[in-house]
Amino acid sequence: MEMVAASRCPDCGWVVAPPVRICPRHPVEMTPVEIAGYGSVLSYTTLTAVPEGFKPPLHIAVVELPGGARIFCHGKETRQLKIGRRVVIEQVDGIFYFAHLGLADRVTMFWKRRGAAPQRTTGAVKSAVKRFLSVYKNPPSGTAPPAENGTRSNEEEQNHRPAEKS
Amino acid sequence: MRDVWIAAAAMTRFGRRSETLEDLMADAALEALREAGREPTALVVTAMDPEEFVGEGNFASHMGTYLGLSHVPAIRVETATSSGAAALYAGFALIASGFHNHVLVVGGEKMTHVSTPRVSEIISRVIDPHERSYGATMPALAAIVARAALAKGLITELDMAQVAVKNHANGARNPYAHFQQPVTLEEVMSSRMIADPLRLQHCCPISDGAAAVLLTSDPTGTKLAGMGQGSDYLAVRYRDSLTGFRATQDAAKAAFQMAGFGPERVQVAEIHDAFAPFEILSLEDIGLFPPGKAAKAAQNGELTLEGRLPVNPSGGLKARGHALAATGVAQVVELVWQLTGRALGRQVKASVGLAHSIGGLATNNWVTLVEQVA
Numbered sequence: 418m419e420m421v422a423a424s425r426c427p428d429c430g431w432v433v434a435p436p437v438r439i440c441p442r443h444p445v446e447m448t449p450v451e452i453a454g455y456g457s458v459l460s461y462t463t464l465t466a467v468p469e470g471f472k473p474p475l476h477i478a479v480v481e482l483p484g485g486a487r488i489f490c491h492g493k494e495t496r497q498l499k500i501g502r503r504v505v506i507e508q509v510d511g512i513f514y515f516a517h518l519g520l521a522d523r524v525t526m527f528w529k530r531r532g533a534a535p536q537r538t539t540g541a542v543k544s545a546v547k548r549f550l551s552v553y554k555n556p557p558s559g560t561a562p563p564a565e566n567g568t569r570s571n572e573e574e575q576n577h578r579p580a581e582k583s
Numbered sequence: 584m585r586d587v588w589i590a591a592a593a594m595t596r597f598g599r600r601s602e603t604l605e606d607l608m609a610d611a612a613l614e615a616l617r618e619a620g621r622e623p624t625a626l627v628v629t630a631m632d633p634e635e636f637v638g639e640g641n642f643a644s645h646m647g648t649y650l651g652l653s654h655v656p657a658i659r660v661e662t663a664t665s666s667g668a669a670a671l672y673a674g675f676a677l678i679a680s681g682f683h684n685h686v687l688v689v690g691g692e693k694m695t696h697v698s699t700p701r702v703s704e705i706i707s708r709v710i711d712p713h714e715r716s717y718g719a720t721m722p723a724l725a726a727i728v729a730r731a732a733l734a735k736g737l738i739t740e741l742d743m744a745q746v747a748v749k750n751h752a753n754g755a756r757n758p759y760a761h762f763q764q765p766v767t768l769e770e771v772m773s774s775r776m777i778a779d780p781l782r783l784q785h786c787c788p789i790s791d792g793a794a795a796v797l798l799t800s801d802p803t804g805t806k807l808a809g810m811g812q813g814s815d816y817l818a819v820r821y822r823d824s825l826t827g828f829r830a831t832q833d834a835a836k837a838a839f840q841m842a843g844f845g846p847e848r849v850q851v852a853e854i855h856d857a858f859a860p861f862e863i864l865s866l867e868d869i870g871l872f873p874p875g876k877a878a879k880a881a882q883n884g885e886l887t888l889e890g891r892l893p894v895n896p897s898g899g900l901k902a903r904g905h906a907l908a909a910t911g912v913a914q915v916v917e918l919v920w921q922l923t924g925r926a927l928g929r930q931v932k933a934s935v936g937l938a939h940s941i942g943g944l945a946t947n948n949w950v951t952l953v954e955q956v957a
C-alpha cells in the first residue's frame with residue numbers, strides 16, 4: 418500500500434496532507450507522519466476549461482484518507498465515481514492519482530500532465546510498476562483492498578461514510 | 584463606537600470597458616464626491632490585482648494622486664474577490680473609531696483587455712497551492728462544492744439554472760449591468776460545461792468597472808448598520824463542510840450582532856453569486872433561510888423582484904457582473920439606491936438591505952447591513 422506523507426498536530430491531533438509546518442488550527446509546529454493511501458471520495462469534478470499545463474478533460478477528486486486528512490488527486494475519469502466511493506491513491510513523481518487502473522488507462526492519464534513525452538512515458542511505467550507491487554506484494558493490512566473498477570463490493574457498502582460532517 | 588452613515592454612492596456600468604482602471608475609478612469617485620458635496624478626510628482604495636492586470640503598484644498613492652486627493656491619507660485594502668467589502672470595512676472602522684469624519688471608499692478592476700486564460704491564471708492564485716497544483720481553478724472548487732451540495736439534496740441542477748435566469752431577468756432592468764439580456768432555462772442548462780456540474784451560464788463573467796461610496800460621521804438617513812467579517816482555511820480540503828461556508832456564517836453573526844437586529848428584518852439582499860449554487864447556499868449560511876429551505880423559497884418565486892425577499896435585484900455577479908474589487912462596493916451602491924428609491928426599473932420596497940461578499944473560495948467573507956432610518 419502506498420503511504421502518503423502528512424503531518425500531525427501534537428496539540429489537537431489533526432492530520433493534514435501534504436505536510437505543512439504549522440497546524441492550520443493552532444500556531445503549533447506539526448510532526449511528520451505517514452498515512453495509508455486509500456480513502457473515500459468527498460467530491461469531484463471534471464474540468465473542460467483547464468489551466469495552462471493541463472489537457473481537458475481533467476478529472477479532480479478530493480479524497481479523505483484514514484484519520485481524516487484530505488488530498489486532491491487526479492484520475493482517469495469521474496464517470497463511474499460517486500461521493501463516498503472508496504479509492505486507492507498512488508503517487509508518481511509527487512502527484513497523487515486515485516482509482517484502480519489498467520495500463521492503458523494509466524498511459525492516457527499521464528499524457529494529461531505537463532511535461533515532455535519521455536517524462537510522461539516514464540510516469541506511466543513507474544505507475545504500472547508501483548500498482549503491480551502494491552497489489553501483489555503488499556495488500557493493505559487490516560483492510561480489504563478497495564473494489565475493482567465499477568463493482569461496488571459489500572465491504573464498500575458497509576464502510577460507506579457520509580460525504581462530510583454536517 | 585460612532586455611527587457610520589452613507590453620504591453618497593456611485594458606480595460605473597460594469598462590462599467590457601475601454602476606459603483605464605484609473606478613469607473607471609475616477610468616474611465613480613467624482614460622482615460620489617459631487618453627490619456628497621464635500622471632500623473626504625481619508626481615502627480607501629481597492630483593486631484586487633492592479634499589479635498584474637494593469638501593471639500599477641503603490642496603488643493607494645497612485646489613485647490618491649490621480650483623484651486629486653494626494654493631500655489626504657490613503658490606504659489600499661485587499662482580500663481577493665471580497666476586496667470591495669473589505670475596503671468598506673476599513674472606511675467604516677476609520678469613522679467608527681473617530682479617526683476620520685469623511686472617508687471615500689473606491690473599488691475598481693480592469694481585466695477584459697487581458698486574455699481569458701491569463702485572467703483565470705491570475706485569479707487562481709487565490710487558491711491553496713496544493714489544490715492549484717492539481718489544476719483547481721475557481722470554477723473547479725465551486726464545482727466540488729456544487730457536487731457535494733447536489734449529493735446532499737441541498738440544491739438541484741434546476742435550482743442552479745433558475746438562479747442564473749432570475750439574475751439575468753433583474754440585470755435586464757439594470758442599466759449598470761454587464762448583461763442586460765434575459766436568459767432562458769434551456770439556454771442555461773444546455774450551455775457549455777466548464778467544471779461538471781457547473782456550466783458557463785452558472786458562472787459570473789469577467790467584468791471591468793468601479794464603484795464608490797462616501798462614508799461620514801454626519802447622519803444622512805442611510806446607515807451602515809453593521810459589518811462582519813468571517814474567515815476560513817485557504818485550503819478547501821481542510822474544511823469540516825464543503826457545502827456551508829464558515830466565513831459567511833461568522834460574518835453574518837458579527838454583522839447582525841453589531842446592527843442589533845436579526846435576519847428577519849432584511850428586505851432585500853445582494854448575494855455573491857459568482858457561481859449559481861453559491862446564492863442558495865449563502866442564503867442559508869447567512870440565516871435568511873433555515874438550512875435546506877432556500878432552494879424551496881427560490882422555486883416558490885420568493886427571491887424575485889416581486890417576491891418576499893428580492894435577492895440580487897442588480898442582477899448579481901452573474902448579470903450585473905463581477906469586477907472583482909469593485910463588486911463589494913457596487914453591492915452596497917445597489918442597496919443604497921434600493922433603500923432611497925433610486926433603483927429605477929428594478930425598485931423594490933425595503934428599508935433594510937444586506938450585502939454578502941465572498942473572498943477567494945470563501946476564505947475571507949463579509950456581510951454588510953444598510954438601514955434607511957429617515
Ligand SMILES: [Zn+2]
Nearest residue numbers: 426429440443
Ligand atoms: Zn492543532
